[in-house]
Amino acid sequence: MPSFDETKQEEKLAELRGEEAESLAKILSEKYNVPYIDLATVSIESDALRNVDEETARRALIAPFQITGKELHVATATPEKDETTRALEELRRGGFTLHLYLASKRGLERVWERYQEVARATATEAGVLDVSSEQVDAFTKRIKALSDVVAAIEEVLAGGEKYETTRVLEMLVAGALATEASDIHVEPEEKNVTVRYRLDGVLQELTALNEKVYTLLLSRIKLISGLKLNVKNDAQNGRFTIKIKDADVEVRTSTVPGAYGESVVLRILNPKTIAVPFEELGMEQELRTIVETEMRKPNGMILNTGPTGSGKTTTLYAILRKINAPGIKIITIEDPIEYHLPGITQTQVDPDAGYTFIQGMRSGLRQDPDVIMVGEIRDNDTADTAIHAALTGHLVLSTLHTNNAAGTIPRLIDLGVNPSLIGSALSVALAQRLLRRLCAACKKEDAPTAEERALIAAALPLLVQRDPSLDGTRVWRAGSCAECNNTGYKGRIGIFEAIRMDAKIEELARTNPSEREIKKAARSQGLLFMREDGILKVLRGVTSFDELRRVIDLSAEDAA
Helix, strand or coil: CCCCCHHHHHHHHHHHHHHHHHHHHHHHHHHHCCCECCHHHCCCCHHHHCCCCHHHHHHHCEEEEEEECCEEEEEECCCCCHHHHHHHHHHHHCCCEEEEEECCHHHHHHHHHHHHHHHHCCCCCCCEECCCHHHHHHHHHHCCCHHHHHHHHHHHHHHCCCCHHHHHHHHHHHHHHHHCCCEEEEEECCCCEEEEEEECCEEEEEEEECHHHHHHHHHHHHHHHCCCCCCCCCCEEEEEEEEECCEEEEEEEEEEEECCEEEEEEEEECHHHHCCCHHHCCCCHHHHHHHHHHHCCCCEEEEEECCCCCCHHHHHHHHHHHHCCCCCCEEEEECCCCCCCCCCEEEECEHHHCECHHHHHHHHHCCCCCEEEECCCCCHHHHHHHHHHHHCCCEEEEEECCCCHHHHHHHHHHCCCCHHHHHHHEEEEEEEEEEEEECCCCCEEECCCHHHHHHHHHHHHHHHHHCCCCCCCCEEECCCCHHHCCCCEEEEEEEEEEEECCHHHHHHHCCCCCHHHHHHHHHHHCCCCHHHHHHHHHHCCCCCHHHHHHHCCCCCCCCC
């Protein structure tokens, strides 16, 4: 005879009633043309609840659940009830822009239950994640490795706190700051949600979250980033600020729809990580002297090339800080402004408002600048304007997306620049990549392999001119220790190459040359190519051949 479990039956009935309530809410949302929301899947903000007292909320059947500035997100079960209409109108008169949703009565009850916690909740400024300096300092001292971040997050989740979502986000951000991670990736998969940090340019898995925590975390991130909560099938971009002591750290948010939910990336724009002195970028002394000479001139153009994430912006900012002085007017046009530099006029492109790179260049030149920095040259108009600015008494700094320094001239010609003007305007073309530094605590000395010996032998004649102590008989490999989170690497350094605009290159530029022709002509300048600069840093124990292979193609032959 089958058994009858009354408790399970009640649970099943409650589940069915809940599903019916949400189904009815969906039907009503279509009737009233108000977007439906399941309040069980979003985080409830105490700051939103403070704007409507509990008695009014229950009487008017409304539930304020999230707020950004003066934009208040409110759910209701019946938009046409007189009490509801009056309550919403009162909020509008109070200066709020309302985002109205239709929810089930069951969902509203979930929000109303939170009123008892309003008294002990801490208010947060809209668009700002207020991580107390004491908390971050304490957390930073606790963190010695990624495992410490994981332990802290698991501790919060195990505590079952009502504010666990905010606490998890705080831990993720504080952990990223403590470990100097540049990005936080939150990626939903079939069975769980993976969280990864990008450390020194490489993603490292941190932890996994369950779907409930992910859903609440996503809502919290969207809220403080100014993104639309009910948009799930389109990519969105936003930003928020972390206030720590006297510093503001910008966080850029990006969401994209995926097979199992929205993937989120938080880019941490920590001013400390961009403040690399010019002398510590990784340029060899010979190249550093050349660049310093060119950046002190009153006119000309310095172009820095490389893929996204190769450190181009860091290098340009280091140059700007180096030349910045009270007697110099510097203007930048960026997309977006990643870091704020004191004493420099920085502007951000806004295509929707008609402020593009070319418009920024034209407007900036009317401001009588000595130096103008353009985030990127992408089109003919911007390229032409930049070239003419460099020819008419301005120092122009910018970036191009090419693979190497030799690709700069063909790229400018492809953009429609008159080849005869390039030689007069362009001072020096740089190219760079970022390599991870070997961890000083665990790196291991080793003999080079046969392949590595061949690479060293080809580069050594040039390298010993710069460092006579090099003999090419030893290299270093990555180890593993707690200091470097068992990666073998800690920190990054640039490898560079450059081509100066001398008479030979200027003459060649007029003939629409190929990269190979330019590279061959530039060999006589005696500067290191990127591969040679990388091998030099390998022989000095700064990095490893494995890391150099990861970043550049060592099989490609340099033109001699």
